[in-house]
Amino acid sequence: MKRTKVKELLNSTAYGAEIKLQGWVRTFRNNQFIAVNDGSTINNIQAVVDFQNTDEATLKRLTTGAAISIIGELIESMGKGQKVEVKVKTLEILGDSDAEIFPLQPKKHSLEFLREIAHLRFRTNTFNAVFKVRHALAFAVHQFFNEKGFVYLHTPIITASDAEGAGEMFRVTSLDFDNPPRDEAGKVDFKQDFFGKSTNLTVSGQLEGELAAMALGEIYTFGPTFRAENSNTTRHLAEFWMIEPEVAFNDLEDNAALAEGLLQYVIQYALENCADELEFLNNRLLEEEKSKPMDERSEMDLLTKLRFASTSDFERLTYTEAIEILKNSTPNKKKKFKYLIEHWGADLQSEHERYLVEKHFKKPVILTDYPKDIKSFYMRLNDDGKTVRAMDILFPGIGEIIGGSQREERLDYLEKRMDEMHIPKDELYWYLDTRRFGTAPHAGFGLGFERLVLFVTGMTNIRDVIPFPRAPKTAEF
Ligand code: ATP
Ligand code: MN
DSSP states (O other): OOOOOHHHHHTOOOTTOEEEEEEEEEEEETTTEEEEEOSSSSSOEEEEOOGGGSOHHHHHTOOTTOEEEEEEEEEEOOSTTOSEEEEEEEEEEEEOOOTTTOSOOSSOOOHHHHHHTTTTGGGSHHHHHHHHHHHHHHHHHHHHHHHHTOEEOOOOSEESOOSSOTTOOOEEOOSOTTSOOBOTTSSBOGGGSTTSSOEEEOSOSHHHHHHHHHHHSEEEEEEEEEOOOOOOSSSOOSEEEEEEEEEETOOHHHHHHHHHHHHHHHHHHHHHHOHHHHHHHHHHHHHHHTTSOGGGSOSSOHHHHHHHHHHSOOEEEEHHHHHHHHHTSHHHHTTOSSSOOOSTTOOOOHHHHHIIIIIIIOSOEEEEEEEGGGSOTTBOBOTTSSEEEEEEEEETTTEEEEEEEEBOOOHHHHHHHHHHTTOOTTTTHHHHHHHHSSOOOEEEEEEEHHHHHHHHHTOSOGGGSSSSOOBTTBOOO
8 A cells, every 4th residue: 555645635535545654753642642744744644543452562662753654544633723634543663763862852942952963853844844945946946047948057066266266165186185296396286186286166156157158148057066264154154055047148237137036936936835834934933033022023024024025126226325325324323333334345244234135225135336346357347447247136134145247248358357366367268268259248146045045934044954054163964
């Protein structure tokens, strides 16, 4: 007999049917009621044991976490809160779970504690919901681009170009770490390394993405990226997933419209396809908020926030306009910002980004035209000679969720910028070739996937939206 998933059983009205139910015990009460979960939904189904006709030893083994297999009858439930339940005919324990040592008990555990047992946290409702939403968002990203005719491009994970992330890259080598070969000057001789040169894990697929976009027209990447930045924050990981579209003939306005469309599409998809999970996460947050003082509670609950973000236009303004707002803001005047905004050219910190989004505009914001000195070499120079066609999208509770730009397509401008920033042109000859042969305007951006999942699930720490987080001093499992 084939098992029926809990999700299906809960929606079934085939009362009297014999079914097979397999899953894990969440709770066992009154020597009679087993709450069974099989992962197909965050909801449990109740299985009722005829304890008078079941041997004592078996009942004792019905502990939280035990895997069980039941043949029983689907019946209408008398209890409240559920439509159906299963009357157990035969019960088999597939795998015991010793209650004395199993770390998950039927009570609320802190997220910090669960992070330490990340190999078991999938078994909680919270993480069941988080990873279902994560899946749905990933699927929606592919669907969005596929519907638009984009090509999913797999850019390399090992790369020899360190143009972007000087000092922030993880080295990849097969040299003997204790005794590496050295050249005459005594430096490690990477000519003898696996690839014949020094290589790293990628920080972004953009440069390679541009090469493909300049022929295929519209591409996107969706893969892991790595940054050895020592940022111990709730928004940074050392290994995270990034979505990077790149589109030929797009300018910055097209780029912003694409980004806004993508974000709204995937949030909408999650609202439509993860109703149970989002309702659960919404209630979880409401519960958490109860312990906060009134003035620290959010104005919108999670579901309202998601509906709002997926339907209202994002605010668009330039960096220069944002600096004016920040300069004149109350926290700046009262010296409440850690980094005060005193002059044009200052890099925006997450406190400034969040002020703009959460206090000033109260909606997602697209900031454009940043000073060239705080942005990357490949961004297109504006006619003012001071700013570049960059855009960051800022989200409530998150800060920067997207960073992108219209690219510098003019070879002479690009080379000049590379010289100024000491980027080796010879190593990047292949990148410059796109500008040498049939160059054209184009634009793209990078969306940090975990920051998106953070926003949609309402979780607060990025380590809780990726199964096994990699961060400074953290590489367990
Ligand atoms: P931040 O200023 O927040 O460190 P960044 O400017 O370094 O971000 P980009 O290089 O523009 O970010 O990367 C594009 C996107 O990738 C960001 O908008 C963000 O969503 C995501 N991202 C960047 N760094 C990380 C990280 N360490 N962990 C998770 N996501 C990240
Ligand atoms: Mn960064």
